[in-house]
Amino acid sequence: MDSLIQYWEQGDAIGRAVAIGLLVLIIAVILHKGYGDVSRLASEHSGADFWRALARHIFKNLSGA
Numbered sequence: 582m583d584s585l586i587q588y589w590e591q592g593d594a595i596g597r598a599v600a601i602g603l604l605v606l607i608i609a610v611i612l613h614k615g616y617g618d619v620s621r622l623a624s625e626h627s628g629a630d631f632w633r634a635l636a637r638h639i640f641k642n643l644s645g646a
Contacts, residue, residue, distance in 0.1 A: 618638065626634040 619635065622634050622638060623631055
């Protein structure tokens with residue numbers, strides 16, 4: 582019975598490691614996409630116009646457009 586419990590605990594630890602790895606991957610994709618969007622906006626708009634374009638971009642994405 583103890584070997585079954587140890588096997589179950591090892592599987593649980595592997596599941597946690599996979600879940601953490603996937604969470605890190607999701608966060609990396611979101612940050613990479615955000616960096617690309619901000620870089621594109623910075624190259625297209627300069628100065629105060631950049632902040633207006635960034636706000637427009639954020640609110641447009643929040644609305645699902």
